[in-house]
Amino acid sequence: MKRTGTIIVLLVIVISSLIGIYWIWQKDQEDPIEYAAEQPETKTIVKETVATGSIVPKEEVNIKPNISGVIDKIHVEAGEFVKAGDLIAEIKVVPNVSSLTNAKNSIDQARNAVQTAKLALDNQESIYKRQKQLFDKGVVAANDFDLAQNAYNNALQRYKQEQVNLRGAQQNYDILRTGTTSGSLGKYAQTAIRSTVDGMVLDVPVKEGNQVIEANNFNEGTSIAVIADINKMIFEGKVDESEVGKIKEGLPLKITVGAYDNQKYDAVLDYIAPKGVEENGAIQFAIKGTLKAPEENKTNSFIRAGLSANASIILDQRTDVLAIKEALVQYDNETKKPFVEIQTGDQQFQRKEVELGLSDGIFVEIKSGISKDDAIKVWNPLKAPQGRGGYNG
CATH class of the missing domain: 2.40.30.170 (Efflux pump adaptor protein, beta barrel domain)
Structure with missing residues (x-):
């Protein structure tokens, strides 16, 4: 029995030795772990x-008509440069029968008012002249003469006002009928649409034959062209x-x-x-x-x-600063302070704490801790350990 126990112990020792030798042989067949190293760079880091x-x-100007009608002719195309005052388009006015009738009636009423005012003026003028002759002879009092003179002046003023009203009615009729008129209103009511600014024509949203509406208190009007600098x-x-x-x-x-x-x-x-x-x-x-x-x-x-x-x-920027890839930075598990590993020899590295600055998500500024000549360990190994007979994809 004693001899059998000794044999068993020897066998266990031999088998253990063989397993140890085989394990050491397997480790010798594995490829060593290799790490690359990168040097810091001088970079401009921008956080954005x-x-x-x-x-x-910045500013778009919509050219709109000041009178309703139909586009008769368009003189510009998108992409052209224009100056203030250049002709953009021409409008042909389509008269409204009802409006024309009302405007014609207004002319007749204004003409009648002028005639009535003229008769009143002639009458007051006769009275004024007669009173003046009597005043010069000393027959009438100065007070009576002043009353006659004031009445004449009022009649003259009323006559002139009625003439102005008549011209206004005629101009309104001309605008409704043709789209333009002579006199002081001519610059406001025209069938020729002109640019109000210098710039490029970005868009001409209307075509010849389209109806357009003037801008007023109840309608923003039809855009004939869009111009911008x-x-x-x-x-x-x-x-x-x-x-x-x-x-x-x-x-x-x-x-x-x-x-x-x-x-x-x-x-x-x-x-x-x-x-x-x-x-x-x-x-x-x-x-x-x-x-x-x-x-x-x-x-x-x-x-x-x-x-x-x-x-x-x-948002922030650092120009020509020492920087490394943010992936090279490690953080201490306890202190949470950043550090890197500096290469000191062949596959030998030494830990160094660093002070970080601005980061753009890829590179991070290094304020202190390392120099430009240091080589920093890249944590992804170049060659991972694996068995000689294993799969190496």
């Missing part, structure tokens, strides 16, 4: 938020409520227009809506940014109104 929107003119463009967009607290007027913008190979334009944020609007369950705030002049943007690209664009709002 992005708003989506479009490019629109394309050198004064703005970005209109929206930002989420989570970002609106981080921005303020005066911040620089970088406008990216996808239609022009993602070309960027400089702008300045000059408006943030005081009230948000709910869209798809989120509160959005409207913003506006004025694009700098083409010569300031150093581009000759013609920015078309209505193009979709993205605005990068620069």
